[in-house]
Amino acid sequence: MKVQSSSEFKLQREVEYGTPEQNQTVKEIVAAIKKEGDTALLRYTERFDGVTLTPDALRVTPKELEAAYSRVEESFVTAIRAAAVNIRSFHARQKRNSWMDLQPDGTILGQIIRPLKRVGVYVPGGKAAYPSSVLMNVIPAQIAGVPEIVMVTPPATGGKAGIDPYILVAAAEAGVHEIYRVGGAQAIAALAFGTESIEPVDKICGPGNIYVALAKREVYGAVDIDSIAGPSEIVVLADDSAEPGYVAADLLSQAEHDEMASAILVTPSHELAYAVAAEVERQLLELPRQSIARASVEAYGAIIIVEDIEEGISVVNRLAPEHLEIVTADPMGLLGSIENAGAIFLGPYSSEPVGDYFAGPNHIIPTNGTARFSSPVDVDDFIKKSSLIYYSKEALLRDGHSIIELARREGLEGHARAIEIRLENEGKGGDSHGEQ
Template identity: 55%
Template sequence: MEWIEVPEEGLTLRQVRAITARNQSESEAIRQRVEHILQAVQERGDEALKEFTAIFDGPFLDSFLVTEEEIDAAVAAVGSDFMAVLEEAAANIRTYHERQVETTWMDTFRPGVRLGAKFTPIQRVGVYVPGGTAAYPSTVLMDIIPAHVAGVPSIAVFTPPKKDGSVNPYILAAARVAGATEIYKAGGAQGVAAAAFGTESIPPVFKIVGPGNAYVAMAKRLVFGTVGIDMIAGPSEVGVLADDTANPVWVAADLLAQAEHDARAAVFLVTPSRALAEKVEAEVRRQLDELPRRDIAAPSVEQYGKIFVTKDMNQAVEVMNLIAPEHLELDTADAEALAGDIVNAGAIFIGPYTPEPIGDYFAGPNHTLPTMGTAAFSSPLGVYDFVKRSSLLQYDKEAFEAVAEKVMAFANVEGLQAHGLAVKRRMDHE
């Protein structure tokens, strides 16, 4: 891990961005291939989708829709023990997300003036679920349940089939538990295209969420506008803010839990305690050797592991707020009070018994979080991502007449005479 001695005057946003930056150059070659796939699916629908699925995933499918029988078989394969874990996690996620539901309102602001906001679920959404080694049932729960709680009437999952035409049973089981209404064997850029544009057999969606590889991320970026998308997630990261009271064995284990996700995952320790920092670094080295996913975690720690040593805890908080980490663990004597000083973080894990994996799987808050410093301006995935607002406005005749002159004055200043006329013709009772 790289050591950064934070100077007396602190670090600037620009300096912190440079220290925490990761490679994420988008390839022009990927863009061109994805554009080709999107266009083909938009023009030739199911036929193109079948071709690309055969080329990239293996099977030549008659139908993309996963049957109820396939889902039943997946549930049996997963087994009742893990189904119970899935159900309990889903219940926790649902309970937390129900706190995010907002309801339509309309009130009288002045006599004759009624204003409000109407909340409507997006009418159909697509949830992308990666296949292969990155098939995480927890992400299936986290991406579908907020849509379900929002009341989205139609939630379609898109996921690549395996060579034999089947889908990972954990994905199918989690999708059923979470409340998906359909599951399609369609992945990659072609799956995103089918979701955005629709085909003969797949109705289009209005928004696409969920993680994916570079092709999926590029496809989402290119269909943005036609449909809504969630964030384009970068590699994962954790920041640990700790003092002398922290257990260095646990801090090291938490850093490595993040590092094993991705060779480009980043792990940050920010602490005023040089003694703790030294112990944690030694522990990371020791524990790395015991890890099955050492080959992923080691390059992450080497390239993107940073230890910031600060003059005091105030400065440590300042640095952490500039990092704006996806996951933030507070492992200090006064962790709960310290949470109040955090302005930028996707999720804040308070105290030594709230390691990040608790939030990944079980606690309830969403694990789809803003990465790469974007927590400075964006939020975890939530019910609010699956609901949109319409403003409500209603003036009666008297209230309208009371403001007519002022509206016309505004229209006049902005040179929009037809705006003024829309008011004036009503005043003239034309």
């Protein structure tokens, strides 16, 4: 990894919006699914995934879910169950309740919290399959009270054997039983607009490739989406108390995700900087996904030497990373200075994979600097809120003229008259339409 000063560093990576050709392809796929339904869905599945299906074969059967358990290790089942307990416990603390405020004049104001009715979860294939993402999407939705959760995943996440059994087991453990073997932009369109076999949803969550990301952007408005996720990111803010091997391993844990992933060390220690650079090179040679991690490190990796930790914090807040590890002598003491980070890991034993898989907080986190204004997926992503207003006669008589004043200043006479007619009626002593 290249060692450089903070003044030399520039992360040259823009948000992915796709090429004109990719955008056009996605638009065509979405339009075809809207028009042709299953016919187009099956055609694109054969074209892009090399799998020929019939409409009856789109949905994963209960027998397939049951059979998946025989294809995974018992240790995996134990681990996924333990992780699910932690994820459920963490997200349960986020649950909101409806509330009402009865005021002395009889007015009632409040907020009604309702879960979304139906949510679609996309689970990718491609370079890797991610059972952990099943839990991170499904469990917050369940805690929110979403009654219908449907999952889609490419038909060959496990190669010629079909859907990856680890994904199916994770889905079964999470309680998802409506699963379809479709992927790509065509799956996103099917979730958004529905087909003969798949009912439309209210929101689509989950990561995917550029075509999935562009399709989510294309259907947004017809349905809600979680985000348009970019490549994974990690920033480690460390001083000379950090163990170089730990830091290097954590940087590579994100670099191995994708050639466009970003792994950055920020430190005031020259000694640590060069030790980590050497460790990264050594560990790369032993990494199974070496080619992916090396491409990431060479294009988007960096070791930034700053004057002191205060400057390091400034760099971190400017980067607004998806994952931030603080590995210093007093990590908790720096927490209050961190303004922009999706997830913050404190201390040498809070390695980023602890959060990815097991601790409980969600691992679907804002990327591309969007931690400046957005948050990890949580229970709030699966609810909707309605305002409640019950205005009493006393309150309307008291506030009516102010409401009329504001309406007429905006040129909305109909608004003003809707209030005025009530004031005139009540002012005449008529209360046949008011409170007794």
